[in-house]
Amino acid sequence: MLSAFDGGHSRGFCVASEPEHWRGTEPVRVLARDGTVVGDTDVGLGPDELRALLRHMLLARRLDRECIALQRQGELTVYPGFEGQEAAQIGSAMALGPDDFVFPTFRELAAALVRGVDPVQYLSYHRGTWHGGPYDSHATRFGPICIPVATQIAHAVGYAMGLALDDTRACSIAYFGDGSASEGDFHEAANLAGVFNAPVVLFCQNNGWAISVPTTSQTAGEIFKRAEGYGFPGVRVDGNDVLAVYRATRDAVARAYAGDGPTLIEALTYRIGAHSTADDPARYRSDDAVTRAQAFDPIARFRTWLTAEGHVDDALLEAWQAEIDDQVLAIREAVIAQPPPPVESMFDFVYAGAPPSLGAQRREVLGA
Amino acid sequence: MLSAFDGGHSRGFCVASEPEHWRGTEPVRVLARDGTVVGDTDVGLGPDELRALLRHMLLARRLDRECIALQRQGELTVYPGFEGQEAAQIGSAMALGPDDFVFPTFRELAAALVRGVDPVQYLSYHRGTWHGGPYDSHATRFGPICIPVATQIAHAVGYAMGLALDDTRACSIAYFGDGSASEGDFHEAANLAGVFNAPVVLFCQNNGWAISVPTTSQTAGEIFKRAEGYGFPGVRVDGNDVLAVYRATRDAVARAYAGDGPTLIEALTYRIGAHSTADDPARYRSDDAVTRAQAFDPIARFRTWLTAEGHVDDALLEAWQAEIDDQVLAIREAVIAQPPPPVESMFDFVYAGAPPSLGAQRREVLGA
Amino acid sequence: MVAALNAALRDAMRDDERVLVFGQDVGRSGGVFRVTEGLQQAFGARRVFDTPISESGAVGAAVGLAFAGWRSVVEMQFDAFSYPALEQIIDHVAKMRGRTRGRVEMPITIRIPSFGGIKGKEHHGESPETYYVHTAGLKVVSPSNPTDAYGLLRLAIADPDPVIVLEPKARYWAKAETELTSEGIDIGRGTVVRDGDAATVFTYGAMVARSLDAAAALDGDGLSARVVDLRTLSPLDTDLIARCVRETGRAVVVHEAPKTLGLGAEVTARIVEEAFDFLEAPVRRVTGYDVPYPPAALEHHYLPSVQRIAAAVREVVAY
């Protein structure tokens, strides 16, 4: 067998017609890449909800591109785009109930939009004016942006344990990537979830890359298969098929509500853009791999089907686009208008009450 | 499904006729608990080697009990016994080649004996005169005693990566327990092993307990099944069946030599004694669970078969017992006779050359 | 001290039903040091439970439980076994209040049997305080006797911020002389456990008793040393430290941790910053050496002894 020593990377993308990390077990699908139906499209959503899915995806993509522009213009610090992952994030987030709690990574802006997180507050993180979760995590049931990969998975499991202890009919969901799944924290959290039968959904967006490292060099196995070792189900779903993602997540949430415990979902998707605005993918992957992946675009696929079903038409889509442009413009202006935080805020949330020595440091900074 | 909250522990041992953690997937067996043959007994060992297996087990058990006595007499610090695990340790260690390297936990004295580690040097660890590996790890190809659970697994994988880089036809083996497998380091090391196709054997002695926590509260899955998630084979073997353990390990070693990569072996065994001399199992498990487990004793089982096969008889066994008593007595006396280490040894191995400030501290202690 | 800690957990769980106790072997067996003995029987397996051997996972779970409104008391089985949890502690436990603009509190207590002196195995005698004291957002306390152990643990559990409780194993078997209460104890305040005017010995944990022995020995030479039990290692009681140096002019710091960047370095720096003009001799640090914690046969050479402490006091006084 080939080892990563033997240029694991050169196994690259040159031959595959679909992304290499999609090989192996066939993912669950409802819509084929060209929008044709290959599964049961009745996922329990009515026309309005189906339209909402698409509109969220269109808004998310438009905003994502705007953020990249904002970064280029010096208005944001390093920004991690998610183009290509809209279905994975929005399909899963839409399947959550109002009381369910999300523990995201740094790339879940699309999921945040679905949860009603104020994008301007969210983006103040990338503006460099606040760390963590500038928005109200309790009100939005959306945890702080988490950068140390996989650490948030344990938070989601602990939160779910707390829900179980309170006998609350709700669950938590942890988002994480293919690379994050290599961290010890993924394992410890997943095993804990199994032991405590915690109502949690472990949602892995396998987008093929951990910065420059392809999933094929990240693990020799298939991520969803790890679930069995922890004693709960794992499913592999086409992460670019929003209906398949929605159903898989809804089923996992239902299991959690029913007291049947955790589910691991591996959503196969593709990171179309750079890891972040600081990254140059040309150093490690071919454009044509990306072009090929674009043929699996989640938005085109779903729009094709919705149109065929007569749920949307060009007029509606154009109307949306106009609305979305205004929405994004408003966000853009509000982000830029954000004042920098007061310097003392650096001291004000370290402890409930600042110890004397910290008070002295605070006065020093304020020149008081 | 039951969660650990719902008194995971009270699921205890009261009903099981065999240890609860043996339930689920049937382990591979050669000899049944009563010594009758249920598999192919031709594991490639001749009569002398088969006898050697038994003799090692007898010596190990006798020495283990002596160590517990030594601790009670104040001659050793806390000592972790391994009674019941002789087949798991000796069957696996006997399957290794001379160049293979062992990364043990703190409980592998039986494996150390097979590898030719001087028991007196080994026991100076438990005498409290040295930390780590008082013996020569390079000469014995037996790594230092390792207490932070699961950390040694990554060492074994790194060592195996080194072997692969040197194109050496050898492998490493990491011993670890059921509880250790819950650590992030188990996961990171196993995943690395898969990615680099490292020639390593991950040998889990599932003895049912992590101090007071039963395996059933340690994980909701079956440990050997985790291997698939890492892309290599996992096998579950009756750890009290020395022939089955020997074969499983020999096969894993052969795979490693052949460049086929890692294997995870879960050996189902039982910790007959306390976790260590500092532990009182009466606080968390019933004597009759232990009595029942004793019916699966690895030594009795193998002796029965060897006797039936005519490879050993009472005369030989008596002769051995006498030799072993002398051997153990000699070890006992040598351990007690060990002088305490010189004070300066605390300073002499921190760096290749001591920095000035450390030299000053050394002089202070020596009153020089 | 074990009984006092057990009582503190019991009383805290009784007074606040959101308090949870978990960690390795804390449930059915009552903990390897028996600190949680009887708690699972008293409060049930939903509030007192064993975790798999996953320190990082357990601390991470405590963070999630805090989001859900639970107050976790997590036991790390021994000093060195808290290291796997450092990432969760440094990145989240310590920072989450700030990361959520004060909206999400981390009322988490992490109990760590610490320090040496019990002829323990490798990794069972470490003094991890520096790792925690240097980490902004944490509070760190270490009791030297059963009464303080009860009080500090009650305060730690009640505190809205994360508190690391370093329990001196060597004092676990000490019996309480006074009744258990948290009256008269504050996180952030040290206390003078023996008055004296010749010099002040600043210490904590198991070294308090030893420093008192040294002070007693020095009485013989008609030399009266003051002994301060810092009790809280973060935030340090700078006012008390400065006051004692102003009053005694000489200082010795005693701890088991290696000298380099052990707490003695910070105490010394604060003395210099706050009481330089009163300092009549260099501050002496009597500490463990800059080596890994040694095996049982050597630990008495490593740990500060009554002799070393007394000699340091004589030295600063004679300076």
Place this chain on the structure above:
Amino acid sequence: MVAALNAALRDAMRDDERVLVFGQDVGRSGGVFRVTEGLQQAFGARRVFDTPISESGAVGAAVGLAFAGWRSVVEMQFDAFSYPALEQIIDHVAKMRGRTRGRVEMPITIRIPSFGGIKGKEHHGESPETYYVHTAGLKVVSPSNPTDAYGLLRLAIADPDPVIVLEPKARYWAKAETELTSEGIDIGRGTVVRDGDAATVFTYGAMVARSLDAAAALDGDGLSARVVDLRTLSPLDTDLIARCVRETGRAVVVHEAPKTLGLGAEVTARIVEEAFDFLEAPVRRVTGYDVPYPPAALEHHYLPSVQRIAAAVREVVAY
């Protein structure tokens, strides 16, 4: 500095075929900061390879590789991402020589892009030195310029003991003025980068340049400050520190890490121990505050500024 580090790795790999370089993204892409650029092409995927996101696993693998006779240079992608590896580093990397009675060496180099000042994201601006300097068995170095970066990294890789290399991100783009060599550099020795007699500023990493700016500013007031680049944070160059204090009588320590138990505490304690009688003013610490590293918009308020450094020097001189 990136080019100098790259050259050091290149030359070390060329001179010793047992040297391996691995970590996240160091292979094909050449590292997020390009420090390992071109190395995989030059030395192949067997000696320069990417690891999964497993810091603890990667460091643990380096330990095993050391048993097999390999010298690993492991990159941690950013300061805070070295925390998951702390257990392996503290328990094994730092202690293995002793644990094997000197029979097994750990010639492991752990490179950590460190400190702040680049408007980085959360967990990308931390100063982890205290965690490493306090850990006996490790050596810790931090270069302030490209030439030192080359020399210190070469020495670290050649060292028989584990060395933590804290690379100041804020200086990554600095260009080398002199040719790259490890001549005239020793692990364990600091250096006077600017002479002066009014006071000594002890610092390291990115704060060296800033302290030099402060010293230049002070020249205006006819006040000549000496600046010492410690270069090695463990073991500290106590002789140089003491000599400078004996010669200048006044000292300021500057670093980005939070003040409490930052390296400044140890430098202060050693000054007090070794040069008390020469100290004419309290040692001032100009450091980061005791708070989590702040967001980009605030970091300039957190980091020692030329003004703060200059003010501290004026203060100790005027004392």
